[in-house]
Amino acid sequence: MRKILVGIKRVIDYNVRVRVRPDGSGVVTEGVKMSANPFDSIALEEALRLRERGEADEIVAVSVGPTESQQQLRDALAMGADRAILAKTDGPLEPPAIARALLKLVERESPRLVILGKQAIDDDCNQTGQMLAALWDRPQATFASKLQIEGETARVTREVDAGLETIEVDLPAVVTTDLRLNEPRYIKLPDIMKAKKKPLEVVEPASLGIEAAPQLKTLKFEAPPQRQKGIMVKDAAELVAALKQRGLA
Amino acid sequence: MNRILIVAEHADGKLNAAIAKCVSCAVSIPDSDVTVAVLAADGAAVADSAAALTGVARVVLVQNPANEPALAAVLAPQLAKLAAGYAFVLGPSTTFGKDLMPRVAALLGAPQLSDVMAVDSATRFRRPVYAGNAIATVEVAAGKQVVATVRVASFQAAPGGGSAPVEKQSVDVPLPTHTRFVSVSAARSDRPDLQTAARVISGGRALGSAENFKLIQGLADKLGAAIGASRAAVDAGYAPNELQVGQTGKIIAPELYVAIGISGAIQHLTGIKDARTIVAINKDAEAPIFEVADIGLVGDLFSLVPEIEKLL
Secondary structure (H helix, E strand, C coil): CCCCEECCCCCCCCCCCEEEECCCEEECCCCCEEECCCCCHHHHHHHHHHCCCCCCEEEEEEEEEEEEHHHHHHHHHHCCCCCCEECCCCCCCCCHHHHHHHHHHHHHHHCCEEEEECCCCCCCCCHHHHHHHHHHHHCEEEEEEEEECCCCCEEEEEEEEEEEEEEEEEEEEEEEECCCHHCCCCCCCHHHHCCCCCCCCEEHHHHHCEEEEEEECEEEEEEECCCCCEECCCCCCHHHHHHHHHHCC | EEEEEEEEEEEECEEEEHHHHHHHHHHHHCCCEEEEEEEEEECCCHHHHCCCCCCEEEEEECCCCCCCCHHHHHHHHHHHHHHHCEEEEECCCCCCHHHHHHHHHHCCCCEEEECCECCCCCCCCEEHHHHCCCEEEEEEEECCEEEEEHHHHHHCCCCCCCCCCCCCCCCCCCCCCCEEEEEEEEECCCCCCCCCEEEEEEEEECCHHHHCCCCCHHHHHCCCEEEEHHHHHHCCCCCCHHHEEECCEEEEEEEEEECCCCCCCCCCHHHHHCCCCCEEEECCCCHHHHHHHCCECCCCCHHHHHHHHHCC
């Protein structure tokens, strides 16, 4: 069975304007819409397309997070994943711990490919995929904008600072997604009903050997400094004058 | 003493300008002793450039044909071996560093701080989260090894003029062959590098087509500026991906940033908020870009841009 494991993280929806709590203990989450991390939805979409092209037999959506993450896994099942696994944890988890938990699931499931988002839009770490690849001792192809399976290898085009880089990796491998890999499909109502019947397994973190003790301690959150509102000019001549006044033209 | 190892990014025999900024970050850590590691096929010229950066105590040069073109899977085991005894292992927050450093951290069993924007002490650092909508102050355990990427837009380049010794070193560790470089397509350009340019002109979706996008080139030529683009312009195919400025593209801090036909989505503003002067030209007076612009001009970019170009 050729499996693809896809990581799904529950995060504050990307349309929400995130606000820091007045006491600096975190950001406001009460009454805030939660969704799957957008890069993870791209990961799932890519897995679905690979299955549609006959390159995969089963897609397993996995999440490491709180009980509520089952909602995002149900959405993943509705989008087309075959089954889901939640490794339930209560406290905040750092990428090394998530990578170790994913490694346990990888060892259990033996996927041909693991596709993760390049970063989560909450902590913006951009670490988990690379860490999983290192612990698994397998290739990584990060920031993918194109993915092709060719036999026992994958050819991946990556968005890098210089432009587009193409690498070839032996399977199994870890791929992390960039924005332009695909555009995720919408979930249809009948699929939400069907997803309720698909298997969603909840495993306790202890069975995955997750060490919950964080290695980093976040002391406080602050709002970023705001830029001062500037001047409005009325035409090109005024704009150029303003630039010259600042020594910029 | 805090021993710090910086991983040098380089291409075509040249040290990436981001490394001088990593050195600035490293020397701002109290009681620091800074080593730069150059992993290359030859790397002699790169090592000399690194040795000239003020604040660098020594350069370690590891020569191996497998080191170029750079692949994280090949570099990471060598760096993990070199990192023994270092309190900090730093890399730039470029796609090179973002790809490589977490792999090094996992091999070391160390935590990683991504996008360090400020050093408060040897154990306290600040980094942006939620696309820059919040700044987190993070504490690392004293005496425990830490890997970090440095947000290059937050630090000034370390000046040249130094002359640190370069030591060749061989690293005896098995290297994987499961990852192979195929090709890179990069638009060669005579313009300044977007990441480190003092002036940047960016175009947005309002330019309307790849053909129209070229309109901003004349202005960029006049100002000696690099060219950037909003995500919307890249998604629409007006500009290549490497020009994208913003949260998921390049985060830049030029002296002058000119946003043309860019509305200013939060993801874009995250990428430019450290620019010294922001100029915005947009036909929509309500566009969020005007909230952060130092100089704003409401109007039709197709007539204004050529007019400004003529006046400069």
